[in-house]
Amino acid sequence: VFVCSCGVNIASVVDVAAVRDYAMTLPHVAFVENSLFACSQDTQGLIKERIKEHNLNRVVVASCTPRTHEPTFQETIKEAGLNKYLFQMANIRDQGAWVHQNEPAAATHRAKDQVRMAVATVALQPPLQEFDLPVTKAGLIIGGGVAGMEAALGLANQGYDVALVEKKDFLGGHARKLNHTWNGEAVQPYVDDLVQRVTSHPKVQVHLNAAITGVTGFVGNFVSTIASEGRETEVAHGAAIIAIGGHPYKPKEYLYKENPRVLLSLEMDQALREKNPLVTGAQSAVFIQCVGSREPERPYCSRVCCTHSVENALRLKEINPDMDIYILYRDLRTYGRRENLYKEAREKGVIFIRYDLENKPTVTQAADGSLTVTVRDHILGIPVHLNPDVLTLASAIIVKEQEKLAQLFKVPLNNDGFFLEAHMKLRPVDFATDGVFVAGLAHYPKPLDEAIAQAKAAAARAAVVLAQDAIRAGGVVAQVDPATCSGCQACVGNCPFGAISFIEDKKLAEVNQALCKGCGTCAATCPSECITLFGFSHKQLYTQVDEALAELEAEMDEAAGA
Incomplete structure (x- = not known):
């Protein structure tokens, strides 16, 4: 067992020496040592030396989170000649020192519990095997x-x-x-x-x-x-x-597909590219943002729409600097250097009017097809009526x-x-x-x-x-015991990686270990307990629980005897 001080992260709260001494009293423990930083290169070399020197066959490191450091320690014990899965981490930093920063006694007590649980678990850990799969290049x-x-x-x-x-x-x-x-x-x-x-x-x-x-x-x-x-x-x-x-969302509002003057942003691009008279001859234009976006059905922002509309507004200003252009927006998101386009549009006379979801613009058409866009001005607080020659809808991306x-x-x-x-x-x-x-x-x-x-x-x-x-596969993967599998297929539907299939002629579930990620969902789901996740067997988990409750059980027995 190697107990890490992690600088002051652990040692400033946990009594590392007390944890070290306690670990030495546990069953199966042959050697205990503490270090300032267990993950340092020097300590990694020291761990390899101690494994060989004391003929250790399993290793526990009481330190920080296995999420970031487990691979480092596994590689170290592998270089020392051990199967890398004969290893367990006790996270006494995140789950001990950091939880009980103002309670050193409680942090130390918890660290001892965690080390005891880790030792009991790794003692039952068999060496796990990995296998190679060829790669189609x-x-x-x-x-x-x-x-x-x-x-x-x-x-x-x-x-x-x-x-x-x-x-x-x-x-x-x-x-x-x-x-x-x-x-x-x-x-x-x-x-x-x-x-x-x-x-x-x-x-x-x-x-x-x-x-x-x-x-x-x-x-x-x-x-x-x-x-x-x-x-x-x-x-x-x-x-x-x-x-x-x-794909651009095709709206069913704002007279889209009902009036040829109403376009989507990509259709405006096409009109500009083809020099369509509808656009080149226009004296006024309106852009409506967030059409189909940032609404209950599609709450996300489509990110490109604001910039695209400002771009096209500037293109229209190049065609006709005197054109009246309005952009009706909810929140303008020309992020990063795209902000320069917004500033340029403002300088060239493009008018921006903000609206909210409860007061969306309305679009009506006269008998001659002319459009009227009505929007509540966010500053004046009154409806504003606009009569664009062309209306562009910045629709959502779906x-x-x-x-x-x-x-x-x-x-x-x-x-x-x-x-x-x-x-x-x-x-x-x-x-x-x-x-x-x-x-x-x-x-x-x-x-x-x-x-x-x-x-x-x-x-x-x-x-x-x-x-x-x-590709290396195997290790911490699931396996089905065919002798106890009832063929209920609960595991098949719950596997998030599709690693389990049902063999019809055998009426049994089978795990493709190349697809299995060792998440344990199948083992937790199986009502027959016929699925074992290597490294997290039922016996190991029950043993961890027993060790976690060992002191409580002793206290209860003592109280019952009294």
């Missing part, structure tokens, strides 16, 4: 928009074969409808060049008018079925990137057809229907399912430059998988 990209194509090139340029699946008959997605980025760069030449590089790359195979209809396997060894033009093709790949893009892909790849969606990453900061393009990654609007609404950056990040993460010759 190819990638699958779902979605032929900018994010999908950038991801495809990111992998192909590193020498990996890539299958790019696009449901439409052309590549480019909604970027085909954009004119400029927020900082004025022309989008169409970039998209044309990107398409040319993808279609001419020898490592990229493009599947148009195609969809994914089936997925089997696991990280490094997926097999996906691609349906295209009545034929199905199976593609083996080691990693997948979901970049299916997003994602479609994501549920099927989420089911096929066993990846989660958030409450708004977008794909949910494993961790916002630590794994921003990874899914909880290993080997599957996300990029672009399918993840959340974002401008073109951010979609490109995310696509390159996803390609880099996928390359980490494909660069390996084999």
Whole structure:
């Protein structure tokens, strides 16, 4: 047992020496030592020496959280010749010193309890085995928009074969409808060049008018079925990137599709690109923000709409500096350097009027098709009537057809229907399912430059998988005891990683240990207790509970005897 002071994090509250001395009295404990920082390189070397010197076969470290430091200690004991799973951490910092910062006696008492529980648990821990799985060095990209194509090139340029699946008959997605980025760069030449590089790359195979209809396997060894033009093709790949893009919400309000003067933001882009007289001849224009966004049905912000509207307002001012332009907004979110566009628009005479959800603008039309937009001015507190020649609706970005892909790849969606990453900061393009990654609007609404950056990040993460010759699996995984399995299938539906299947002819559940992440949901769900999670067996857990309650039981026995 190695007890860490963690500088003053633990030692300023917990009596480390008392914990050390107590640990020496526990059954099975052959050696105890305390250190200032157990995670330091010097102490890691010392732990290896002590393992060899005292012929230790299991190790307990009483220190901080296993979330950050368990792999470090596991690697250390592995280098000393032990199976890395013959190890247990007692988190006496987070769960002891920090909880009882003003109660040193309580913190020390709890630390002793935690060490006793850890020793009892690791004493029952068998060595766990890992195994190698070969990696198919190819990638699958779902979605032929900018994010999908950038991801495809990111992998192909590193020498990996890539299958790019696009449901439409052309590549480019909604970027085909954009004119400029927020900082004025022309989008169409970039998209044309990107398409040319993808279609001419020898490592990229493009599947148009195609969809994914089936997925089997696991990280490094997926097999996906691609349906295209009545034929199905199976593609083996080691990693997948979901970049299916997003779509503009089509509103049923503000006379959209009822009056030709009412356009969506991308339709305004097209009108500007084609020099449509409806736009070039207009004397007044109105933009309504948050159409379909930041409402009970879709509470999220679509992020690009404010900047896009301000951009187009400035384009209209270039065509006609005297044009009256109004932007009706709830909260203007031209973030970062995009704020300069807002300042420029104000300087050029674009008028911004704020509204709230309870007093949304209304749009009416006269017999001749002319529009009237009525909005309550947030400063004057009275209704303002505007008569635009063209009205642009900044509608929400939504994602479609994501549920099927989420089911096929066993990846989660958030409450708004977008794909949910494993961790916002630590794994921003990874899914909880290993080997599957996300990029672009399918993840959340974002401008073109951010979609490109995310696509390159996803390609880099996928390359980490494909660069390996084999993937290590096993260790802390679940196993079903066929002798006691009743075939109730409770575990099958509750496994968040799809690692458990039901074998019909045997009427038994079976765990694919390559997919299992050791979360323990199945073991907790099983009414027959026939599923064991290695490293967290029922006997180990019951022993931990017994040790946690040992002093209480002794006190109760003493009281009963008295």
